[in-house]
Amino acid sequence: MNDSSSAPQHFVIRGADVIDGTGSARxxxxVVVANGLVSAITPPGQGEAREVVDATGLVLCPGFIDTHTHDDQLLLQPTLPHPKLTQGVCTVVTGNCGISLAPLVTRTPPAPLDLLGADAFIYKTFRDYLAALDREQPCVNVVPLIGHITLRVRHVADLKRPATAAEVSAMAGELTQALDAGAFGLSTGVYYPPAKAASTEELLGVCAALKGRSAMLAMHLRDEGDNIDAALKEALDVGAASEADLVISHHKVVDPQNHGRTRHTLQAIEQAALGQSVCLDCYPYEASSTMLIAEKASRAQEVLITWSQPHPEHSGKDLKRIAQGWGLSLHEAAERLMPGGAIYFAMAAEDVERVLQHPLTMIGSDGLPHDRLPHPRLWGTFPRVLGHYSRDKKLFSLESAIHKMTGLPAQRFGLAGRGVIAPGHHADLVLLDPLEVRDNANYETPERPSTGIHAVYVNGQLALWRGQPMASHAGRRLIPSRAP
Ligand SMILES: [Zn+2]
Known part of the structure; x- marks a missing residue:
């Protein structure tokens, strides 16, 4: 096998068990690849090409699509170690939870926008950000969303109140421009301080720009705890009114008194799906991670600090211990550590498994690449679903796990020619060992790459070989393909 990724490609991956992404049996x-595309699928031993990759005993599947990321800035920093290729991810959806890098120019982004990294907000328009992606040629494909929080910070004079009619129309106008430039849709995060005051009416006003565009709308619910039913209803209503393809982000319920409620939320989503386009994404862990919020931190069973601007020496430490050391309550200690980030242990295994298993659930890492000690989902999500949940816990078949990462998201996001291995499709491919694939990242050592991912091809170019990422720039910004 020639490791060079720049040579004209014409190769055959010989004798793999092909799991094609549709959910069908292997x-x-x-599989023959030529010029970035799958050119033929033949019986074993019959594929002809200049180079041969022996894949006996391995599974060949479509490249994974990470439906929920905060990689907006990571993609423009090719020198950083890349957590995605080592998991088999070939495509990432950026700009989730209302948080996008553009359009906003500021040196002091309010939390949670600061999760995207320091000195990152330099793009006046969404089109400018897309142009930067095109220039940098990231190692994976990109499906960009624009964030409502970013729009709000740019256009709403007082973030503590709902937007005025003029501000709503400014945000909707900017959303239209972003869609025209190539955004796939909008994301919202009315859970977060800069958007908490946004009313349902404000969301409906901004989302009106999605109408007739076959656009995506990814929503981080207003509440994933006691008031989850009302929050879910709000999201479904906004999705239906804007005729968007709705994604309920990282679906979960938090706090012990709410454990088990996914039984009902999933029923409500199924019921809604009879009349509107709705699906969900989920990461395979029982702990969540986001900005440090004192109130949330004082309720969770356990809290790990991932970063703290005033007290960087405490990243990786347990909040309870820090609070004891300072002689403060959890709430006071969290306030002293802010701005910062945290991992919160507040979910139940039964809920995580129920959501993961649901046929409308796609896999999204929600990884935070700029955290000092990130949640392990950044490096482990996809191998964890394949190894821990599919092979070891037998929650679903490998075919079904792969469908949740490939064919299902490609169909939902309208990624033509991706997500399924078929002649004429783009050669985003992963070769993995089904017996070996596993996540190695954990809360203590969260940046440990997974094992069992042998090779990754992005648009037909070798991007990872024997677990080692290559210096490849084969990714491209994807263009929304659905006709309005
Ligand atoms: Zn997120």
Whole structure:
């Protein structure tokens, strides 16, 4: 095998068990790749090409689509170690939870926008950000969303109240420009301080710009605890009114008194799905992670600090211990550590498993690449679903796990020619060992790459070989393909 990723590609992956991304059973075959596309699928031993990759005993599947990321800035920093290729991810959806890098120019982004990294907000328009992506040619494909929080910080004079009619129309106008430039849709995060005051009416006003555009709308619910039913209803209503393809972000319920409620939330989503386009994404862990919020931190069973601007020496430490050391309450200690980030242990295993198993659930890491000690989901999400949940816990078949990461998101986001291995489709491909694939990242050592991912091809170019990422720039910004 020639490791060079710049040579004209014409190769055959010989004798793998092909799991094609549709959810159908695996079959043994040769897959021929030429000029970035799958050119043929033949019975084993019959595929012809200049180079041969022996894939006996391995599974070949479509490249994974990380439906929920905060990689907006990571993609423009090719020198950073890349957590995605080592998991088999070939495509990332950016700009989630209302948080996008553009359009905003500021040196002091309010939390949670600061999760995207320091000195990152330099793009006056969404089009400018897309142009930067095109220039940098990231190592994976990009599906960009624009964030409502970013729009709000730019256009709403007082973040503590709902937007005025003029501000709503400014945000909707900017959303239209972003869609025209190539955004796939909008994300919202009315859970977060800069958008908490946004009323349902404000959301409806901004989202009106999505109408007739076959656009995506990814919503981080207003409440994932006691008031989850009302928050879910708000999201479904806004999705339906804007005729958008709705994604309920990182679906979960938090706090012990709410454990088990996914039984009902999933029923409500199924019911809604009869009349509107709705699906969800989920990461395979029982702890969440986001900005440090004192109130949330004082309720969770356990809190790990991922970063703290005033007290960087405490990243990786347990909040309870820090609070004891300072002789403060959890709430006071959290306030002293802010601005910062945290991992919160507040979910139940049964809820995580129920959501993961649901046929409308796609996999999204929600990883935070700029945290000093990030949640392990950044490096482990996809191998964890394949190894821990599919192979070891037998929660679902490998075919179904792969469908949740490939065919399902490609169909939902309208990524033509991706997500399924078929002749004429883009050669985003992953070769993995089904017996070996596993996540190694944990809360103590969260940046440990996974094992069992042998090779990753992005648009037909070798991007990872024997677990080692190559210096490849084969990714591209994807263009919304659905006709309005
Ligand atoms: Zn998120």
């Amino acid at each position: 079959f043994n075959a040769d």
